[in-house]
Amino acid sequence: xxxxxxxxxxxxxxxxxxxxxxxxxxxxxxxxxxxxxxxxxxxxxxxxxxxxxxxxxxxxxxxxxxxxxxxxxxxxxxxxxxxxxxxxxxxxxxxxxxxxxxxxxxxxxxxxxxxxxxxxxxxxxxxxxxxxxxxxxxxxxxxxxxxxxxxxxxxxxxxxxxxxxxxxxxxxxxxxxxxxxxxxxxxxxxxxxxxxxxxxxxxxxxxxxxxxxxxxxxxxxxxxxxxxxxxxxxxxxxxxxxxxxxxxxxxxxxxxxxxxxxxxxxxxxxxxxxxxxxxxxxxxxxxxxxxxxxxxxxxxxxxxxxxxxxxxxxxxxxxxxxxxxxxxxxxxxxxxxxxxxxxxxxxxxxxxxxxxxxxxxxxxxxxxxxxxxxxxxxxxxxxxxxxxxxxxxxxxxxxxxxxxxxxxxxxxxxxxxxxxxxxxxxxxxxxxxxxxxxxxxxxxxxxxxxxxxxxxxxxxxxxxxxxxxxxxxxxxxx
Amino acid sequence: xxxxxxxxxxxxxxxxxxxxxxxxxxxxxxxxxxxxxxxxxxxxxxxxxxxxxxxxxxxxxxxxxxxxxxxxxxxxxxxxxxxxxxxxxxxxxxxxxxxxxxxxxxxxxxxxxxxxxxxxxxxxxxxxxxxxxxxxxxxxxxxxxxxxxxxxxxxxxxxxxxxxxxxxxxxxxxxxxxxxxxxxxxxxxxxxxxxxxxxxxxxxxxxxxxxxxxxxxxxxxxxxxxxxxxxxxxxxxxxxxxxxxxxxxxxxxxxxxxxxxxxxxxxxxxxxxxxxxxxxxxxxxxxxxxxxxxxxxxxxxxxxxxxxxxxxxxxxxxxxxxxxxxxxxxxxxxxxxxxxxxxxxxxxxxxxxxxxxxxxxxxxxxxxxxxxxxxxxxxxxxxxxxxxxxxxxxxxxxxxxxxxxxxxxxxxxxxxxxxxxxxxxxxxxxxxxxxxxxxxxxxxxxxxxxxxxxxxxxxxxxxxxxxxxxxxxxxxxx
Numbered sequence: 001x002x003x004x005x006x007x008x009x010x011x012x013x014x015x016x017x018x019x020x021x022x023x024x025x026x027x028x029x030x031x032x033x034x035x036x037x038x039x040x041x042x043x044x045x046x047x048x049x050x051x052x053x054x055x056x057x058x059x060x061x062x063x064x065x066x067x068x069x070x071x072x073x074x075x076x077x078x079x080x081x082x083x084x085x086x087x088x089x090x091x092x093x094x095x096x097x098x099x100x101x102x103x104x105x106x107x108x109x110x111x112x113x114x115x116x117x118x119x120x121x122x123x124x125x126x127x128x129x130x131x132x133x134x135x136x137x138x139x140x141x142x143x144x145x146x147x148x149x150x151x152x153x154x155x156x157x158x159x160x161x162x163x164x165x166x167x168x169x170x171x172x173x174x175x176x177x178x179x180x181x182x183x184x185x186x187x188x189x190x191x192x193x194x195x196x197x198x199x200x201x202x203x204x205x206x207x208x209x210x211x212x213x214x215x216x217x218x219x220x221x222x223x224x225x226x227x228x229x230x231x232x233x234x235x236x237x238x239x240x241x242x243x244x245x246x247x248x249x250x251x252x253x254x255x256x257x258x259x260x261x262x263x264x265x266x267x268x269x270x271x272x273x274x275x276x277x278x279x280x281x282x283x284x285x286x287x288x289x290x291x292x293x294x295x296x297x298x299x300x301x302x303x304x305x306x307x308x309x310x311x312x313x314x315x316x317x318x319x320x321x322x323x324x325x326x327x328x329x330x331x332x333x334x335x336x337x338x339x340x341x342x343x344x345x346x347x348x349x350x351x352x353x354x355x356x357x358x359x360x361x362x363x364x365x366x367x368x369x370x371x372x373x374x375x376x377x378x379x380x381x382x383x384x385x386x387x388x389x390x391x392x393x394x395x396x397x398x399x400x401x402x403x404x405x406x407x408x409x410x411x412x413x414x415x416x417x418x419x420x421x422x423x424x425x426x427x428x429x430x431x432x433x434x435x436x437x438x439x440x441x442x443x444x445x446x447x448x449x450x451x452x453x454x455x456x457x458x459x460x461x462x463x464x465x466x467x468x469x470x471x472x473x474x475x476x477x478x
Numbered sequence: 479x480x481x482x483x484x485x486x487x488x489x490x491x492x493x494x495x496x497x498x499x500x501x502x503x504x505x506x507x508x509x510x511x512x513x514x515x516x517x518x519x520x521x522x523x524x525x526x527x528x529x530x531x532x533x534x535x536x537x538x539x540x541x542x543x544x545x546x547x548x549x550x551x552x553x554x555x556x557x558x559x560x561x562x563x564x565x566x567x568x569x570x571x572x573x574x575x576x577x578x579x580x581x582x583x584x585x586x587x588x589x590x591x592x593x594x595x596x597x598x599x600x601x602x603x604x605x606x607x608x609x610x611x612x613x614x615x616x617x618x619x620x621x622x623x624x625x626x627x628x629x630x631x632x633x634x635x636x637x638x639x640x641x642x643x644x645x646x647x648x649x650x651x652x653x654x655x656x657x658x659x660x661x662x663x664x665x666x667x668x669x670x671x672x673x674x675x676x677x678x679x680x681x682x683x684x685x686x687x688x689x690x691x692x693x694x695x696x697x698x699x700x701x702x703x704x705x706x707x708x709x710x711x712x713x714x715x716x717x718x719x720x721x722x723x724x725x726x727x728x729x730x731x732x733x734x735x736x737x738x739x740x741x742x743x744x745x746x747x748x749x750x751x752x753x754x755x756x757x758x759x760x761x762x763x764x765x766x767x768x769x770x771x772x773x774x775x776x777x778x779x780x781x782x783x784x785x786x787x788x789x790x791x792x793x794x795x796x797x798x799x800x801x802x803x804x805x806x807x808x809x810x811x812x813x814x815x816x817x818x819x820x821x822x823x824x825x826x827x828x829x830x831x832x833x834x835x836x837x838x839x840x841x842x843x844x845x846x847x848x849x850x851x852x853x854x855x856x857x858x859x860x861x862x863x864x865x866x867x868x869x870x871x872x873x874x875x876x877x878x879x880x881x882x883x884x885x886x887x888x889x890x891x892x893x894x895x896x897x898x899x900x901x902x903x904x905x906x907x908x909x910x911x912x913x914x915x916x917x918x919x920x921x922x923x924x925x926x927x928x929x930x931x932x933x934x935x936x937x938x939x940x941x942x943x944x945x946x947x948x949x950x951x952x953x954x955x956x
Contacts, residue, residue: 035600036597040551044548069523070522070523070526071529073520077514097579098575098577100575101636102570102573122513123513126511127522143620161549
């Protein structure tokens with residue numbers, strides 16, 4: 001790390017090769033390392049610290065809304081996975097199978113959980129007896145495995161970290177409300193913590209979760225115009241509960257079946273952070289999840305008192321933000337580049353002349369704007385500047401999305417836009433699977449979501465010309 | 479939960495059947511549920527909340543001492559597991575093997591990690607180049623799998639949650655210091671947070687970790703006199719580093735091999751908490767990890783103002799402790815029994831007469847001692863009483879251990895004590911494996927540890943009569 005001779009190597013430019021730019025950042029910002037296991041990542045300290053901050057923010061929101069954490073097994077017996085037929089059909093092709101324990105062959109093979117609806121239902125079938133046991137509002141933080149063929153760090157890996165909430169309710173109405181509440185929490189978190197604007201909406205039947213009645217999503221647009229499904233919230237009705245024979249005695253003393261939801265967000269959002277905010281100098285981290293919010297770099301640190309002053313500020317500023325100091329013998333230029341690469345939102349420079357004037361320079365990572373700040377004002381200025389970086393990132397992302405969102409009312413236009421301009425295409429849809437498949441085949445776009453905020457762009461389906469039911473966002477996705 | 483008619487059922491008494499008493503508590507305090515997967519547990523909200531508090535306390539200690547969290551894959555390719563021969567010999571019989579991904583047979587099978595030395599070494603071989611990259615002080619919170627035949631909740635399960643620290647150092651001396659530092663952190667945590675007294679010592683070669691040069695342990699005695707190995711810290715020398723070809727350029731510009739440690743603590747300690755502190759009324763939780771530290775129970779809650787006063791206290795006391803209020807329509811007697819079962823350290827009772835006198839009653843879970851406290855004094859009295867419960871639990875556990883620790887200087891005595899009195903036996907040992915095995919065969923005891931605090935009980939080995947090297951604690955263990 002602190003090798004004096006080490007240079008901060010340039011990364012591939014975004015415009016030149018976005019995929020390579022992404023890979024360069026993941027590696028050079030030391031977020032993760034490839035492992036000896038195909039498609040599995042090592043989350044290194046800096047990458048994992050981002051995830052810890054994400055966990056802290058989300059976990060607090062889950063607990064505030066009455067959810068409790070639990071831990072379920074990582075294995076699912078094959079017979080359990082098969083209980084809900086749409087679910088097994090969706091997941092069977094991509095699960096890892098344990099067939100041996102020690103030297104013995106198992107009588108029933110176990111899959112490593114790709115998601116845990118079946119395990120939660122199995123548990124719920126034992127603990128839900130009465131309406132007094134409802135709602136059950138459980139969440140777990142864990143990793144899951146999906147045997148993906150092509151993988152990319154954070155975006156698609158064989159094993160990934162996530163949280164999965166699984167809840168059971170007395171009525172369908174309550175369960176639907178829960179699904180919406182959690183989607184709202186995700187949207188709030190994406191926008192107000194990660195500075196990533198999202199579109200809230202519903203997935204089409206083709207794109208919904210295996211076994212769900214309805215899947216809701218928050219969709220974000222990356223810098224290159226592609227979509228990232230950032231978190232989902234599913235309403236299951238009573239399908240799983242029936243398959244698992246979960247019943248409770250209701251207020252009327254009769255037996256009823258409860259209604260279920262699940263919702264999840266994964267380390268995939270770290271890929272979203274990189275691709276929404278990053279630039280040609282490296283990572284740009286939204287301040288509220290940045291492991292280091294401010295780095296102090298003494299300028300001309302060998303001059304009398306400079307390093308001491310920087311250390312004094314370091315001790316003082318720990319009370320208001322996550323702060324680091326770099327007093328190594330690397331050059332100042334190297335340090336500037338290094339912490340830009342790591343996406344640290346604010347840099348504090350202090351040198352001999354600054355000290356004379358009882359001031360320092362604060363530099364924003366997002367736009368490199370410099371502010372000269374009186375040392376007595378740091379406790380006021382730093383939180384304001386962190387907020388400003390957050391706002392700056394959010395507005396930039398909104399602007400990117402707006403500039404790359406198009407409208408199409410016929411297939412010719414839609415196909416041309418899809419071919420020439422990466423981004424979202426808003427177009428009307430009749431609701432037929434055939435048209436959805438035609439758009440995929442002819443224009444290479446999939447439905448991202450049916451947004452809650454509907455617009456009446458036209459009266460007819462962009463594909464077949466029949467009366468339109470909904471406006472849909474179409475695009476290419478990660 | 480809140481079913482009015484539900485009674486708090488009695489649990490089996492400890493003296494009658496300790497194993498059944500343990501199982502009853504795990505179930506009735508709602509710590510965990512058996513799952514549909516053999517030997518795997520569901521950690522329910524109350525059990526998981528204990529683990530979250532354990533994590534919070536330990537994680538803070540790890541970070542204070544410079545450790546960083548990471549996340550490594552859950553799979554280990556067979557060839558990687560085989561790189562260190564003692565390690566594979568120790569773990570191969572108890573790992574779960576993944577042989578298929580989706581519908582395809584894997585070209586190399588993967589085991590689900592039983593521990594992650596091999597994965598950390600694989601990663602370290604890529605990131606350690608120079609002495610400037612050392613030390614590496616990594617930890618991860620995850621679950622591991624060991625294909626155990628006989629399982630018991632918390633104490634021995636196929637999958638369990640733990641943390642595993644894995645560190646690399648420039649010199650053997652530094653690595654040894656790290657091993658000792660972490661053992662010290664575990665001992666401090668066990669005693670000052672969990673109120674469980676421990677003996678710090680070294681494991682014999684027979685009992686040490688597969689692949690380690692030395693294993694250090696903190697051993698606790700349960701209420702029934704059996705030992706629980708509560709956490710371990712291993713020194714590996716450079717064995718793994720050599721097997722994985724990890725080399726760094728040193729201060730002398732020559733290539734060197736680094737020195738390694740690992741250390742871990744698991745959900746097993748929750749079993750230790752139950753068996754150290756529990757009693758015939760249920761769980762007794764040490765205050766500093768109790769999910770609920772104080773429960774407020776309004777007495778005659780239907781009388782004017784009582785419930786309101788209790789609610790007011792509830793809002794107020796959230797600032798100083800983890801507090802719950804039970805205003806359900808269950809009877810007061812039921813509530814008392816329920817929160818005793820759940821091991822809540824303090825109960826606050828408030829009724830009409832208390833209100834008249836501006837006071838309430840605080841009842842300790844550990845000894846049922848009641849204190850009448852002026853309502854204005856709660857912020858002072860509650861922390862003091864929580865501390866007193868902690869101290870009371872710790873002293874009781876020390877007393878139990880002292881009363882069940884024996885000394886033997888010959889085999890006849892040792893065998894008789896082992897047969898008649900459950901507990902620790904202190905006896906001298908020559909250091910030979912043959913004697914260790916003889917004690918196991920003849921007296922049914924294993925070496926628990928070679929304590930750092932040595933006593934010269936005799937000059938000769940309790941078994942063979944040859945000159946003794948060390949005093950060892952012997953006993954039966956979980």
